[in-house]
Amino acid sequence: MTSFVWLFAIGFGVWLVTAGKHYREQYTQYVDGFRLGSTRMVELTLVASDQQGLGCASDTVVEGLHCSHHADSREAGPLTPVDPQLLQPYYTTSKELLLGAGLWLTPAMKPPLPGGRFTVVCNYHVVGVTKAVAIRFAPTSAFGQVGGLVPMGTLSDCVFP
Amino acid sequence: MTSLWKVLERLAPRLSHPATNALVLVLLVSGVYLRIQDVGYPFHHDFDESQYVNSSQSFLTGAPDPECCHPPVGKLLIGVGMLLSGNNPVGWRLMPLIFGLQCLVLVYLLATSLFQDRRAGWLAAAFLAADGFFLSYSRSSLGDVIIAGLVLWSVLAAVTARGWGGAIACALLIGTVTSVKWVGLLIVLPATLAIVLLKRAPWYVIFAFALVPVVHAAFWLLGFELTGKPTSLLFVVEEMQRRANFHLGFQHFINPLESAWYTWLVMWHPLVIKTQQVGDTLRIASAVGNPVLWFAADAVLFALPVVGALVALTPAWRERWFSFFDLTATRAFAILWGSWLSMLLLWMSGKISTYWYHYLYAWGFALVLLAGVMARVDRRFPKVTLGFVVVVLVVAAWFAPVWAELPISVEGAHLRLPFRSWW
16 A cells, blocks of 8 residues: 555656756747747737826836836836837737737837727737836726746837738 | 555554444545546636646746735646646646645644544544535636635644754645745744644644744745746745735625635535536536535534623533543644634635635635544444534535546436526
């Protein structure tokens, strides 16, 4: 009986390590869909009020791209909605989360914007990735921590599909 | 084939009335079915599931743990389910389901071992199978049924310990449950009581419990290793302090879901942990218990200390007691009552915000206690036990749709959960 328990424990331990490594590789590849330095076309889902509503909190700064708040929720500095290096969280239509800067400065995003929910297609240039970021979707909401890796980059050349 | 049949025959329920045996099996089979069926529904996180699932995903992918308050083991265990079945609704709920099913076996083993009577074991398993509190938490990606299972494991290890090996196993289990939520540490009290009172192992094996903090620290370090944090004991202490302060900093009774520990005894504010409405049909998981078991267990829990005091003080009561219960049952009652009380001590302190699900950790012991009493009743009054099991079954059948997310009309759900505080 004891030897059976030991055999099971060892087998389970080996499986756990192997499966854990495989799982990590699988999900890292998923985030790697946004490869560092690459540019990918993304379709973002938005509403007009997202310019003011979307925010992130993180201490990670890559090539000047930064969130509006530090990880402890303190403001990172005076907020200007036209800051080209201010990151905001967006979801693609395939439900991928990314942090992007510069969206609202692209010519396509000049008012008037469509009412209700709309999508916009942009080039997303990945400059970094962060493991530690919290996001919110309304200026008065609390930040919610995000699990997993989130790419950081710039958005440009946006068009309405 | 013949030998398998013999084994099954030997293990089969042996209650005094044949109909009780059949009903116990019906309760068990239907309880297992209700736990397993459509466990992947709904296809999104409900209640606090997102906290656990997101954390588990972080441990698996190496990102920081986004959960605020608890040690890593509950989240790691849910992650094992996600390794087995993927990052999908079945994967999220697989480990709680496995622990929920384990609890059926654990209460059988615990009751059988404590009362030296398999009929107590069968009744305990049947009662737990017919209880909505355990059922609903077995189907949700939350840490609570994992804790309930691990505290049962811990006491079972203490009860069956025959020497250092058993005591060390018990210490490892206590260290593990403490690493799901710190409240698990309190199980060291009844585990010590069991070893000392039962004398199946020498009393000094309780020193094995010195391993508990070592196991706890090891799990923290494993969590840090997986999420890329510093793997130092100093950082463990800092993280524990940070999380402890977080707990102590909560303002009490501003969350409408909170409930004081003493209200749990009257089922004042059970939580609905999943709700989906499609047209006029609801699919909900209410954590309300089986009221028959609930109030019967309450009666036993309150009667025991009173009768115990009378037995200790008056020879007439002592004689009456021992004409019904032997010394084995008396010790079993003491250990189970102590286990139930120990798992309430933190909530009684008033330092921590308290919620309905905190009672789950104590509730398993209350059910085993009730089963022990009913097993004794069965020896003398088989029809009383049969009647009780019939009522338990009927009530379980009535509540099953709102425990196990079976489609039900809005009116039907409100009929079963008639009080405002039950929503």
